[in-house]
Amino acid sequence: xxxxxxxxxxxxxxxxxxxxxxxxxxxxxxxxxxxxxxxxxxxxxxxxxxxxxxxxxxxxxxxxxxxxxxxxxxxxxxxxxxxxxxxxxxxxxxxxxxxxxxxxxxxxxxxxxxxx
Amino acid sequence: xxxxxxxxxxxxxxxxxxxxxxxxxxxxxxxxxxxxxxxxxxxxxxxxxxxxxxxxxxxxxxxxxxxxxxxxxxxxxxxxxxxxxxxxxxxxxxxxxxxxxxxxxxxxxxx
Numbered sequence: 552x553x554x555x556x557x558x559x560x561x562x563x564x565x566x567x568x569x570x571x572x573x574x575x576x577x578x579x580x581x582x583x584x585x586x587x588x589x590x591x592x593x594x595x596x597x598x599x600x601x602x603x604x605x606x607x608x609x610x611x612x613x614x615x616x617x618x619x620x621x622x623x624x625x626x627x628x629x630x631x632x633x634x635x636x637x638x639x640x641x642x643x644x645x646x647x648x649x650x651x652x653x654x655x656x657x658x659x660x661x662x663x664x665x666x667x
Numbered sequence: 668x669x670x671x672x673x674x675x676x677x678x679x680x681x682x683x684x685x686x687x688x689x690x691x692x693x694x695x696x697x698x699x700x701x702x703x704x705x706x707x708x709x710x711x712x713x714x715x716x717x718x719x720x721x722x723x724x725x726x727x728x729x730x731x732x733x734x735x736x737x738x739x740x741x742x743x744x745x746x747x748x749x750x751x752x753x754x755x756x757x758x759x760x761x762x763x764x765x766x767x768x769x770x771x772x773x774x775x776x777x778x
Contacts, residue, residue, distance in 0.1 A: 553710060584766075594757065594768040607765060641710060656766065658703075658710040 554578065555659035557642050563665045569630040572662045576623055576644030582606075583625040584645070584656060585617055589638035600625055629664070637666045669694040669760045673769035680748050681777050688743040688772050690758030699761040700741045702732055705771075706754045714756075717741060728752070750776045 554577035564570055576583050585597040587610075596609035600619035611617075614632075619625040629636060640663075643656040672691045680686050692698050699718045703711040715726025722734040732743045741758060753776045758769040 553712070555710075593770050596765050596767075599765075609765060643711075655713055655716070658712070660710045 553657040553659065555642060555644050555657050557640075557659035557662050559662060560660065561663050561665070563667065564632060565667055566632055566634060568632050568666075569628065570632065570664065572627040572629070572640050572642075572664075574625045574627070574642030574644075574659060576625070576642075577657055580644035580646050580657070581623065582645045582647065582654075583619055583623070584643040585611075585625070585627050586641040586643065587638045588641060588661070589635075592638075594641075597627070632666045634666050637664055639663050669698070669762060669767045671758050671760045671767055671769035673756075673758050673772050675772045676770070677773045677775065679775040679777060682750055683747050686743075686745045686748045686752070686774065688756050688758075688774070690741045690743065690769060691739050692741060692758070692760045693739065694760055694762075698741075700732075700734065701759040701761065701766070702726065702730070702741075702743045703757045703759055703768075704728075704754045705757065711757065714743070748774075748776055750778070752776055 556575045558573045581602045584599045588594045597611040598617050599607040603619050614630050617627045639661045641661045642659045645654045645656045670693045701716045702714040705711045714730050715724050717724045717734045724732050755771045755773045757771050760767045
């Protein structure tokens with residue numbers, strides 16, 4: 552158990568809909584990262600928040616957005632869903648902002664999104 | 668830009684046999700390198716990491732990895748595989764904030 556929790560575990564929805572994925576980081580971790588894992592794209596970094604502020608963006612679509620709240624939990628909002636958005640979405644957390652070897656990322660169990 | 672290549676998509680190994688997973692990286696500066704494991708239906712768990720010093724790094728679950736700068740490689744090894752090692756393994760390169768993942772190698776362990 553990494554200490555990172557994600558809800559829900561599974562989500563099934565229809566095209567055009569909007570969903571919200573939730574992540575609670577490990578106690579004390581200020582950085583939250585979101586990743587998407589799909590069969591065709593592999594694991595891709597989406598976005599990072601640190602202490603409530605967006606700090607880095609990866610391959611995140613404009614239909615997707617995220618935020619980190621004062622209690623440090625984070626939500627990933629996916630809108631106008633398409634079939635291709637079906638994937639496993641991971642949240643990870645780390646202690647600090649800086650990367651490198653001293654800032655191990657701890658991953659949650661993921662949310663599996665299925666868009667029908 | 669950094670990138671990671673894992674040449675083997677799938678490896679099958681007998682229980683008790685040795686395992687080696689290949690990883691090549693491309694990064695302009697000193698790389699920070701990691702191996703993560705993803706068991707079926709689970710999240711990712713860090714096996715080991717390299718950032719400097721000894722080129723042979725020990726990790727959890729009996730895994731080790733060797734950093735070879737001349738070959739831009741960071742191969743993962745385990746002397747004797749257990750059935751519970753069946754999983755997907757990701758080699759990862761890090762810069763200041765972003766992890767770049769390889770495509771992953773799926774390991775199947777046969778009895």
